[in-house]
Amino acid sequence: MTIKQQQLLLGLFFLGIPLLWLLVWVIAPIFVVLYLSFTSFNILSPPEWVGFWNYEDLWHDNLYWRAFGNTLYFTAFAMPLGISLSMLLALLVNTRLPGAWLFRTIYYLPVVSPLIATALVWVLFYEVSSGLFNYLLNSVGLSAQPWLNSTTTAMPAIIIMSVWKSLGFNMVIILAALQAIPKELNEAASLDGAGRVRQFFAITLPLLRPAMTYVLITTLIGSFQVFSQVYVMTEGGPNNSTVTLVHLIYRTAFQNLDFGYASAMAMVLFIILVIASFINLRLVSRGNLYE
Amino acid sequence: MTKSRRLLALLASTSMLAVPAFAQEDVVTIQFWEGHSVQEEQATIRMIEAFEASHPNIKVERIKTSFGTNFERITTAVASNSAPDVSPIWSGFLTQFAEQGQLADLTQYGVSAEETDIYPGAFEYVLWNDGVYGLPYAYDPRFLVMNDQAFADAGITEPPKTFDELITQIEQLTVGTPGNIERYGFGLGGADSLAYFFINLLYAEGGQVFNEDGTEVVFNNEAGVAAGEIISRLAELPGAALNAGEGLRQNVLQGRVAMIYDGPWVFYDASNDPESQPISISRVPMPNADDVPLNFGSVGAYVVYEQSDNKEAAAEFVKFLASAEAQQYRVAMLKPGVSPGVFEAPEAIATFEENPGLRTAQELLEESRIFPRHKNWPSVFQAIIPAVEAIISGEEPQTALDNAANQVNRTLRRG
Structure with a gap:
């Protein structure tokens, strides 16, 4: 065997392992779910083919559309809020000030904390009679809020918690991208008389585009897949005001044992995410970076 | 040593080895998944100890599962033919599992469809199509x-x-x-x-x-x-x-x-x-x-899975857990028992004396009714x-x- 053949074989081997992993655990399940979405399946007995029935039913399911609306609501607020705050934090910690590393660590801590555990702690923060937030509100003379118990405040409460939780992750991505921007560009702009705001919008932001594309797509997918915080903090209530698509899929599959219908829901979510990611990719990554 | 003596000695030593081996084969180990709270877990441990003491030929392997993910685990285990012998079940799952033929009908193992030692409200939960598909272990009145x-x-x-x-x-x-x-x-x-x-x-x-x-x-x-x-x-x-x-x-x-x-x-x-x-x-x-x-009143039951290899032993265990003898440990952990017989059980009597509110709760079970099956x-x-x-x-x-x-x-x- 020649060296070239050996290299090819080695390459195929190392490429093959992740490809096999991807095929078995990611691609194959997508096709399984696609098949199940055309069946009536309760996991305890074999699936029965029902054609497009699940999809027709989905179209008339008010709860599904409510969950869809709630997921959009969550995404519409959690995504821009989370990304802008991450950007702000990244800019703040991207300094040579003493102790900046400490802040980076502190901001990243929520990311490494288990979501379920942090959600449980936030439930205590939001507690009506003895929670931290109402204590703070009362201490400045404001009235206590029912937070997780009101249809008006439950979703914002979950958004606040989710933004806090994911802030550090996006911050690190943006920070890495910020530090990769050549300093000469800013120095040259500064010599040309550009202020810090102008430098940010004319140099920093455009050069952050590859990182922002990644951050936008992963945050979008993450927002559409919001589940754990809903499961722990509100279970979709009150009055279905926080029921989201993945939470509904979970309930339909594992509590109602209607895996066929849940698969149809999952396929619709999958298609939505593929389309949204594609649009996102086209919009954000358009044009040459250094034009 | 002559040839015949040697043979005799060999036979004797083999038989000595065979006796404990045979006794060991007689012991059945049943797998029991339980996703209970700390309170109920303490009562369950005492129940298992009492059961093993009265049934030396059955050992219970208790496996703790998370309360929150209990059903996901059971459902997937049943679907993949790896269900335990016994587990708790509640809500509409008992009917769903029984309908799919996944639960053992305990009437085959001596459980009467006209059970009198369990509150009727709770016992109603385990009935399906003339069969008894489990026995209640918890009956909590509101x-x-x-x-x-x-x-x-x-x-x-x-x-x-x-x-x-x-x-x-x-x-x-x-x-x-x-x-x-x-x-x-x-x-x-x-x-x-x-x-x-x-x-x-x-x-x-x-x-x-x-x-x-x-x-x-x-x-x-x-x-x-x-x-x-x-x-x-x-x-x-x-x-x-x-x-x-x-x-x-x-x-x-x-x-x-x-x-x-x-x-x-x-x-x-x-x-x-x-x-x-x-x-x-x-x-x-x-x-x-x-x-x-x-x-x-909300109710939970222990069930025996059809795919169990030890259904008879598992049914014995489930019957014991619903008995007043076992349920007194539940009362001792400040939860009502599913059997009215706990009023006569020593640990329950002592607990009721200390906690009259719990006694009232126990009495309310006579007039309680569960969610639809x-x-x-x-x-x-x-x-x-x-x-x-x-x-x-x-x-x-x-x-x-x-x-x-x-x-x-x-x-x-x-x-």
Whole structure:
């Protein structure tokens, strides 16, 4: 065997392992779910083919559309809020000030904390009679809020918690991208008389585009897949005001044992995410970076 | 040593080895998954010890599962043919699993379909198609928990017997003004409690969740709307904290709320709360003072899986867990027992003496009734919670219940 053949074989081997992993655990399940979405399946007995029935039913399911609306609501607020705050934090910690590393660590801590555990702690923060937030509100003379118990405040409460939780992750991505921007560009702009705001919008932001594309797509997918915080903090209530698509899929599959219908829901979510990611990719990554 | 002696010695030594080996083969080990709280786990451990002592040929391998993910684990295990011998099951899953042929019918193992040593309300849960597909291990009634001091402060000596009395007493028990309440007269907290409270009122009003053949829900009929209207009236009271989260139990124990709708968990919490004040227990009010009392009770059962290789031993274990002998350990951990026989069991007698409230809770089981055994009960439950929340938020009971019923009936039509 020649060296070239050996290299090819080695390459195929190392490429093959992740490809096999991807095929078995990611691609194959997508096709399984696609098949199940055309069946009536309760996991305890074999699936029965029902054609497009699940999809027709989905179209008339008010709860599904409510969950869809709630997921959009969550995404519409959690995504821009989370990304802008991450950007702000990244800019703040991207300094040579003493102790900046400490802040980076502190901001990243929520990311490494288990979501379920942090959600449980936030439930205590939001507690009506003895929670931290109402204590703070009362201490400045404001009235206590029912937070997780009101249809008006439950979703914002979950958004606040989710933004806090994911802030550090996006911050690190943006920070890495910020530090990769050549300093000469800013120095040259500064010599040309550009202020810090102008430098940010004319140099920093455009050069952050590859990182922002990644951050936008992963945050979008993450927002559409919001589940754990809903499961722990509100279970979709009150009055279905926080029921989201993945939470509904979970309930339909594992509590109602209607895996066929849940698969149809999952396929619709999958298609939505593929389309949204594609649009996102086209919009954000358009044009040459250094034009 | 002659040849024949050597052979004899060999035979003797082989037989000595064979005796313990044979005895060991006789011991059956059953796998038992349990996803209980710390409170119930302690009782379960004592039950297992007592069972193994009385059944030396059966060993129980207890595997702790998470309470929250209990059903995901069981469902996937059953689907992949790796279910344990015994596990707890509750809600509509028993009917669903029995219907799919996944549970063993215990009548084959000496369990009578006319069981008399278990409360009828609880035993009803495990019946399906003339078979007995498990035995109850938990039967938790719902009742009013009253802070004695709050009632004394308000000069009330008797618990409310009717809904009108309940509303009057809430007004009397409330301390403070709207927006600045120091003590709430009544509290109802947690999504599950909302649904159970509604079902309790529905039953009290003579209503049903499902129609006769289980093809549609009818909780939005006259009785359901009457139940909804009671919740509406309560929601209008400034001193009634409805849908107030999970902290209500501590609040009633510490006197910040005078009365709550709760279950037997309150006794365990009271025993672990050094600031706990004395409490009393009373049945849930009825529309009229002379109505036959009726309380809601939730139930859980232990089941034996059809795929088990040790069904007979597993059935023995399940029978033991439902017996008064085992259930007394549950009472000792401050939960009512599923068998009326616990009134005669030594540990339970001692516990009831120390805790008369628990005795009252145990007595309420005679008049308690469970949720419907329908396989789609989880969907109904999920629809009732938002409907009650909508009523609390001010929606018309009829509209809220109609919306919920339409949602559930659509699911029921799916089969």
